[in-house]
Amino acid sequence: MKAIRINEFGGPEVMKIEETERPVPAAGEILIKVYASGVNPVDWAIRNGTNQSLRSFLKLPITLGWDAAGIVEDVGSDVMAFSKGDEVYGVPDFPGDGSYAEYCVAKASRFALKPKSLNFNQASAVPLAALTGWTGMFEHGKLQPAQRILIQGASGGVGSFAVQFAKAKGAYVIGMASTANLDYVRQLGADEVIDYKTQKFEELLQDIDVVLEASPVRDNGERIKALSVLREGGIFVSVNTDFKFNDEMIATVNNKKVKAELALNQARQEWLTEMAALIDEGKVQVFIDKVFPFEQAAEAHRESETWHVRGKLVLEIRK
Missing domain, CATH: 3.90.180.10 (Medium-chain alcohol dehydrogenases, catalytic domain)
Known part of the structure; x- marks a missing residue:
């Protein structure tokens, strides 16, 4: 072959x-x-x-x-x-x-x-992108219906699925993307969009339940900004498992009484089956x-x- x-x-x-x-x-x-x-x-x-x-x-x-x-x-x-x-x-x-x-x-x-x-x-x-988003939001982020989630990198491979899965599960979705991709993220079903090039999300948001870092940015300073928008007990999840949390990030997590997780993709047959059903039902494109x-x-x-x-x-x- x-x-x-x-x-x-x-x-x-x-x-x-x-x-x-x-x-x-x-x-x-x-x-x-x-x-x-x-x-x-x-x-x-x-x-x-x-x-x-x-x-x-x-x-x-x-x-x-x-x-x-x-x-x-x-x-x-x-x-x-x-x-x-x-x-x-x-x-x-x-x-x-x-x-x-x-x-x-x-x-x-x-x-x-x-x-x-x-x-x-x-x-x-x-499979890979969808499972990455699914693992991050539902296994690590424990996302529930009616909760508010901020998805960073909402127009990418992982983010595109994450927005749709979160909406299909009844969450309120805020998608971050560049100016050129805001309409695309709205098309995916995001309830709100934030332009990371012109807007400071850390000044616009508060009391968020889950933040999913699905962008390629590897910067613990940006992660600390994301922690600032979480409610007490909220969860920050990053799919960038190759980029570890630094000491400042860990200290901020402890001081703010939130959680932070690095979400390694899990390939589970039952999740793939559930995602296939959502796709066939027209809830995910x-x-x-x-x-x-x-x-x-x-x-x-x-x-x-x-x-x-x-x-x-x-x-x-x-x-």
């Missing part, structure tokens, strides 16, 4: 299309015939090797991609949830070979039946910025690295 692999860390040019052996599913795993893979910042963070918290898990060579949609080709022993021919979506195992390939294997528990209303390209744009052919993975990475993507990028593995 063909797969896009790296044998060294570096720029987009280190990605090569190679012929490799088709994997065989072990117990508890499924083999997926991949039709499309989402393209995420974690893909190029792994590729360039500069993120030490990720690099310590990696053993080269490796196939990139941790967002997949396709058809079950084979199942390992003990797999009861899927049969050959099922259309699925989910997150391949990490660390391990990913979804920039014609086939990949993964733990069955990290996949679910894909939303019926989506094609493979659309479905591949969902999938917004794709661009679709790239398999041979243009390097161009997809360059686009992602601009941090100016609205929604998601997709790599089409096969038609």
Whole structure:
């Protein structure tokens, strides 16, 4: 089979299309015939090797991609949830070979039946970003109906899903984005929007229940501003798990009597199933910025690295 692999860390040019052996599913795993893979910042963070918290898990060579949609080709022993021919979506195992390939294997528990209303390209744009937002808001942030949430980076891959999930669950959503993306965030369903380029959110908001940091900004000073808008007992959640809280941030958390969490993505089948239902009910839409052919993975990475993507990028593995 063909797969896009790296044998060294570096720029987009280190990605090569190679012929490799088709994997065989072990117990508890499924083999997926991949039709499309989402393209995420974690893909190029792994590729360039500069993120030490990720690099310590990696053993080269490796196939990139941790967002997949396709058809079950084979199942390992003990797999009861899927049969050959099922259309699925989910997150391949990490660390391990990913979804920039014609086939990949993964733990069955990290996949679910894909939303019926989506094609493979659309479905591949969902899992990683959607699960990141879901894990942050509901597992760590404990977001409840009627609570007020501020979502920073509301127009990005994670933020786009977070806004919609929060609304679908009955929360009051305030989305932060750049001037050019405010209408898009309103389209997602945000009750209020804040332009981070021209407005100071810390002066406009108070008594917020949850803040979700889904922006690429890695600045503990900005995090401390976010803590200032929380009510007592409120929760700040960051999906930027590679950027730890500093001493000042931790001291502010304790003084203000709030909580702060770093939310590591959790790939759970039951969450993917619930998200598929929300999508099929029309409560959540999938917004794709661009679709790239398999041979243009390097161009997809360059686009992602601009941090100016609205929604998601997709790599089409096969038609």
